[in-house]
Amino acid sequence: MVRAVVDRYDADPSYMLQILREIQEQSGWLAPPIIEALVVALKVPRIKIEAVTGFYSFLYTQPCGRYRVLFSDNITDQMLGSVRLLDRMLFNLGVKRGETSADGLVSIDTASCTGMCDQGPAMLVNNRAITRLSEARIDEICDLIRRRTPLDAWPAAYFQVEDNIRRSGILLNDRYKRGEAIVGALALGRDGMLEQVKLSNLRGRGGAGFRTGLKWELCRNAPGDAHYVVCNADEGEPGTFKDRVLLNSHADQVFEGMTLCAYVIGAKRGFLYLRGEYRYLLEPLNAILEQRRREGLLGKNIMGAPDLDFDIEIHLGAGAYICGEESALIESLEGKRGTPRNRPPFPVTNGYLGRPTVVDNVETLINGCMIARRGGNWFAGIGTSQSTGTKLLSISGDCPRPGIYEYPFGVTVADMLADCGATNVQAVQISGAAGVCIAPDEFERAIAFEDIPTAGSVMIFDQSRDMFQVARNFTHFFAHESCGFCTPCRVGTTLLANMMDKLDNGKGSPYDFEEIKQMDRHLLTLAHCGLGHSACNPVLDTIEKFRPAYERRMLHKTFVPSFDLDGALTAARQLTKRDDSDAHLDQEYE
Ligand SMILES: Cc1cc2nc3c(=O)[nH]c(=O)nc-3n(C[C@H](O)[C@H](O)[C@H](O)COP(=O)(O)O)c2cc1C
């Protein structure tokens, strides 16, 4: 079995992650004999394989249940009752969280946001998403598991993922004919196409807002025998799910956008990096790629152009949020741990296999497609001067109409809240855990790079929500998702989550506020990448804007340790048979 999978990938170690994932799909987990067989088949030292298996949370090197259940642990899932449902399932099946049942039937745990916030609570069972969980659905799932019913025989309704498009604009309403954008680009020529993208002032939709035309130009001008296009479909930011919808209903435009980029920069190969949580999209996306090949829209001499040869393959991630960071994504594409690289050099000159590479978000590439057909000036006329075009927002949380909303840049938060029917709003978290948390006096602010930039996540919290718990959820997200490469982030994010737990346990004092601020300074100045830099954002924002939620937890005037030091010495006292005053520790702190 190992040999068959390895052969399909020509024993190329840069496919390590894909190989491990495919083997695991067949074998359930990556047992030691499998790793040994891989060492031989791939001619790679065991340590390199184990480095990869140890990194991705969806790769298992210990036996796990025949049914692997992961509850989405995003704050929006929790608000919809996921914690109660998780407890119910653990109780029904007699399993402890994070463990496998004694008969090896089921293991149950949590995962970071699964990208289904508009139809949560959600879970993954053997990497297949199940949405709209309820007590009744959990009980039915428990029965199916007890009866060992194969996943394919479970009711199809469980796996239904709706697009939930609530407001459409130029992008979602686009009546697009397959190949039309390539025709437009070929008519413009390479330079002309690049010129239009620059004219449009299109900026990346993955969060950072880098100018797409400039990125394509830098990559095109970078020396190298091969150039690459990568579509970033990792979409791991809590509360974001717009790329899921684009890949489900507009995949042709995504692939066409990649082809246009390839045309401009002279790439022959492209990759779509799809997050593991969207595994269910893999076959439909591959079918679209096949159709494009059949129609001459991928492969050699695309649409008869002598100088346009390009093809795309899909790589699946395996549950690591950091792989959305472009350099970590490239490492992962090369079959390694998703550790962010030192930058500079940037991917445009030193990307995949060290070659010039454009990494663009799904939505950015679709915008490229529209620009090829309708021109840069048309695009630049929509939105604001610094933020042209439209933005897709993934709205979830406390509102009656969660889903996808497309707006021209410049829309205010207030307008957005009115459209989705949100009332009694206390706070809106924009751009995910790493983004900004805004209070009602800021609702006239605009979604735009010059005001509130966002990759698209909008989570709404009404007055009934405890903003401290929202921030605590995000600190646990960062502690879980820190890739562990640099100490300030590896240790700092865990300490931060522990500090929030300490406050939650009633042991907070002003000292802890100072500690949190100190941690922010450490992370901001010493962490290696954006994850570490922004890990304190949700806490600092909520301390500033929702201080009473923290003050309620400041039960002490001076420092109180988060653990019982004297209690921790109990075992030592018992062993030494001592109980005199010197065998006790007084805990006195200024
Ligand atoms: C921790 C972290 C996670 C990220 N996750 C994503 C992601 O899931 N999708 C994405 O497009 N960009 C993500 N980015 C931004 C990418 O690094 C990169 O800027 C983006 O893919 C560039 O594409 P664009 O210019 O089209 O926005 C992330 C960045 C960081 C620091």
Ligand code: SF4
């Ligand atoms: S800051 Fe965090 S996520 Fe980034 S490299 Fe360091 S440990 Fe990894």
